[in-house]
Amino acid sequence: MTGQPTFPTLLERFFTQRLMQQRQASAHTIASYRDTFRLLLQFAQKRLRRVPSTLALEDIDAPLVVDFLDELEKVRDVTARTRNLRLTAIHSFFRYVAFEAPAHAAQIQRVLAIPAKRFARALVPFLSRQEVDALLAAPDQRTWSGRRDHVLILLAVQTGLRLSELTGLQQQDLHLGTGAHVRVIGKGRKERCTPLSKNTRAVLAAWVKEPLKLPDQPLFPNASG
Template sequence: MRHTHALVGPLLQEFFVKHLLAHRNVSPQTISSYRDAFRLLLKFSTAKLHVEPVTLNVTDLGPDLILAFLESLERERNNSARSRNARLTAIRSFFRWIAVARPDLAGLATSVRAIPTKRTDRRLIYSLSRPEIQAILAAPDLSSPSGRRNHALLLTMYNTGARVSEITAMESRQIEFGSRSSFAHLHGKGRKERSVPLWTRTADALRKWAREQDKEPGALLFTNYRGERLTRNGVDSILQKAVSRAAGTCPALSGKHVSPHVVRHTTAMHLLQSGVDMSVIALWLGHEHLDTTHIYMEADLALKEKALNQLRPAGQTAPRFRATDKVMAFLESL
């Protein structure tokens, strides 16, 4: 049944402007993700139904059409199951709002929200060894301004484990330099803020870069040669050049695909291998749930080998404890 005054266009506009921006104050990344999802959905729907976008009704977007759209993402656009699920998240959010804003459409909203996400394979986390990441950090040419920027950028990525969106949006005032300790104040997903301590090496590189740039506190910390915000592709290009150059001194990097997210994984793995508690790593990375961070524990083969070495074969008893002279002396002193 087509409802009057239920055109998709006006309702989408209200959803984005009033609900997402004004009421929920979601991040620009969420807006971009949701926008792209609905661009694809409207393009698919109008082509399938042979209607103009301005005449598309919310009741046209039933569960059957939504499922056909999701299947087309994988079949025609070669999207992964994760990308498909991300599009579904945007659609579910819209219909969750529809159920409240338009109670007369609650039945439709419920049926769309009942569409399940697609199960995905849990991929093993891939990270770099310490020699590999150190070779990458040493790759930029410090004799040029771009090289000094790249050096500070890569150090910040590895030190903080920040997402690319957090790095590219970072402003000068988000770095707090202290005589003993320095910190990076990051704005993460869902506008959640966190502070990450900086190693002396990172703080020194950032301090030199900040002095060289001499920008206002609200200015972007890392920009391109035009003074504009670095894009995701820009950061990836900087990293790829560093990896290519580092492969000359660290052959293990040859042929490896190192993305900014691999650097983030590397930060987490190295913190874990250094004995940092999982809850601290979760705070460091800006993970909302500890389960997200636990994948690093599962991926760390060194920890698994250590646990295996501590496990005695069946039937083998533990050796009898024999106190050392120091232990005996301590006990006798009590």
């Protein structure tokens, strides 16, 4: 249709304008969405016998998306959680397209109506006091890397931060004065401050003195910085 952006154009704009510029999505989110569409385009090429550059938006209809999700589970043996993550990326794209290509509103509505798959959520296990003590005692604190690992584990146990959040911490995210806390930009770019116990604060205070760290340097660097 004259004046309507093509599917390749819409997909490119979705990544460069919507995700990167407008939403400022994290690198992890962009990589996950990229992988979703790489798999979807491979599936569409096999199903429709057309290379991705020649696909039109109307080719990516609800039946094709459902068959794609089914293949992920049956052929690639992915979990329902992973299937739902792929569907989330596709839904996000079609919500963007709804404003860019309103002539396809009915098709877009049908894709957005595809439901996520229900699955049982397992309880998150936790460590016993003895297991925590064993973890904290494991690093050799006579070495620099051992002291780093000990502090990292202690902070993880006390705050419950994700691994990506811990490794992404910088010196400037740590506040050891009154109301000691650590500032984190977590999943979904949500900022939160987690208070530190007296013991954790003391261990961190000793750690930041070796070696000298600048505000924009990682709190837990590797051997090369």
